[in-house]
Amino acid sequence: MSVVPVNPPLDRDASFLGAADGGKVTLSGVIPPVCTPLTPDFEVDTGSLTRLVDHLLDGGVDGLFVLGSSSEAAFLPDRHRRTVLDTVLRHVAGQVPVLAGVIDMTAPRVLSHVEAALDAGAGGIVATAPFYTRTHPAEIAVHFRTIAKRAGVPLYAYDLPVSVHTKLDASLLLDLAAEGVLAGLKDSSGDDGGLRRVILGRRNRDLPSFAVLTGSELTVDAALWMGADGVVPGLGNVDPHGYVRLYRAAKRGDWAAARDEQERLFRLFDLVRVGGPRMGGSSSALGAFKAALHLRGIIAYPTTALPQIALDSEEIARVGKYLADAALI
Template sequence: MTQLHGGVVPPVCTPLTSQRDLDVPSLERLTAHLLDAGVHGLFVTGSTGEVAYLPDQLRQRALEVVAGVAAGQVPVLAGIIDTTTPRVLEHARAAKALGADALVATAPFYAPTHPSEFPGHFRAIRAAVDLPLLAYDIPASVGSKLPVEVVVELAEDGTLAGLKDSSGDLDGLRAVLERTDRAVFHCYSGSETLADLGLFLGAHGLVPGIGNLDPHGYVRLYHAATRGDWDAARAEQLRLRKLFQLIHVGDGRMGRYSSAIGAFKEGLAALGVIANPVTSEPMIPLDDTERAAVRAHLAEAGLL
């Protein structure tokens, strides 16, 4: 099993055909595109991968394809995100069988689960499947934040191997970093625009959605941070922050998520990495004006 070491771990987009089946050749090209940039891991079926929209069979096939292309070069993390523990356990068992090196799970959602029940959820996953387990803190989607005390408790007893922090709460991330053993517990920042600050606080790695489009940029940022060149890290972050504004191309006509995923996929299509920018239903697709705006952002960032 490939070990977690931090670094840049992009949440891989899930290319779809016009019929919304998995576009396997495009996913193979995208995986190779990320590996060629020197990323340190791959996170399949996360939020950027449209995990909540994908039928189980498509989720599993996407993981199988990415794990096959990666072939042990870097760890492959599988999002096993679902509403409740029994459903998550099914995803966890399937992910291990398909070659995942680690699992990433949120707290339960939709079902009215109290934070006092979160530890039981994560312990059940860890007991069922012998793979490193990362907690995914994304309150915007789950509806509740993972309390620092819960994360620390589960880190101390060995249930959790790490945290993917997409909460936007830098002070909460600092608290987790201060209270866990850095040698065994890995924290990843899920912020595209505060990646340098997360690393400055001591995060082990980054999980940036726009890393699908510019993995080289985040790899440069990470390496600058690890050698203590914070001026270079900040300069790279400013460029990437500007590129990240492409997520707003559809603002006002659709939701932010539809705009962001549509922009990521349009960008990948413009770069020739995936065949087309189809998103899952019921997301609204970008129109021609918005697609042109994405390409303008790419050109300004020096990617086209």
Template structure:
């Protein structure tokens, strides 16, 4: 696993849907080209922004196959395997491995309550069954379990994981995690927040997994490059521009849930930009109302994307 490293901007790829809620191959290929042309350093297929838990096994396989074919090995790819139970995750992981992904993304179990020790067992069973590099996905808002620093360290020491995507919103904990792994160059810490990327990189993170990167991948790459060059003034300026663009995620509330407003905001922006044919999400998530679409358009114009 030490030979596989992730860094830089690795967006969780939006899954475009046809009118009848199937994977839209033409639009997905356009999205992959948009991301690679924007300079991203990797692709995260079937993440939360990808609406992964709404997709059945056939649809997941289609997303992976289409994306990998279009990417043609230009950047590494990791694939989400999210499901409530260990055996179902193993099935997803085996499918992803057979289709050719470079690594897996695994959360703790969800719906059923779990412990830190059971979570370590969960990761161990998946690694034993599939033997691919695993990125631990810390997203307690969806799993009801925060991956502790001790758990991450034990899983790393046991060679179960090679990286973590921190979507916990706890930047103080992520900063301490950076110190925990300061002497482990083969372990990557990736922030899942779109709005504090400059802070995370200054604190030692190796990259970012921004859903908003589907809309403006080049902006996040500029931010990353400025930070890596030590130009923190330029990094802050780009981050603040992206924060203004990030306001698209709030426009659907209260018509939609916050989650649907977020993914719906991304899809609406991408539809307006001509990247995807349809902007609806998986059922029962509502599309953004017309007033919200108009506001998203205003924000895109102000950001220089329309």
């Protein structure tokens, strides 16, 4: 199956890689959380992974985030995580920044993932608060300080309360940013007021190099208008060109064009619900992303990691209809 050349490649403008401030660089732009293609026997499909990376780079993205939620990092054994790191870092070869998720329950477990990420050459790392254990904000601060001290590369906090069951407080994030512990935030909390509190606090505390990235595919235009630096969109695997168009429209102040692109992507995002009530939201959303990538000819198989439930043929056909309506196939 061949890739349908719906959108021409976009030239990547170096100005979108971040704005320098005092010797530091603020990460900005479109940084998709890269899906992890799997074979039918649940091994990492490295050929499909490199095609996916090329698809994203051709779309004009400004960076890549591997081993996040859309990468199914929670489902992958350590050897699969290492395969993803080695494959992507080797293939990208410095074209864009690559962030590596080092997500695990507690700091000692995270540190082993940090070592693997550094060995592979990741330019930054992304960690959640500790989870499973019941954690106090003071312990969350120790967690991030411990990781940052060991890593020696930019550390980004991942606010994901739906999975971690802890909401990262704006004052804690900004305190850690002022200490030099955190380089930025990926906000997937769904709390727009909390996101605005971080953006306002960054301005009031004069922390311009602290990057604020939204993880919400559906409100990117609003987040950028508030002052966010970029987006980490799972749907960006399927349509990177669309998110790049949205971001660039916002950067040039064309908010009407940004809104139009956001509304098109909003309609496309409904594909995540094709699994309906017979499976969980993760199975449905990640299955839909992979089905879309398979239908677009980018990955060989739409396999999701166990114990997620696979989409059936009728559900995959519905994904295809969403793609057709969005002029992606």
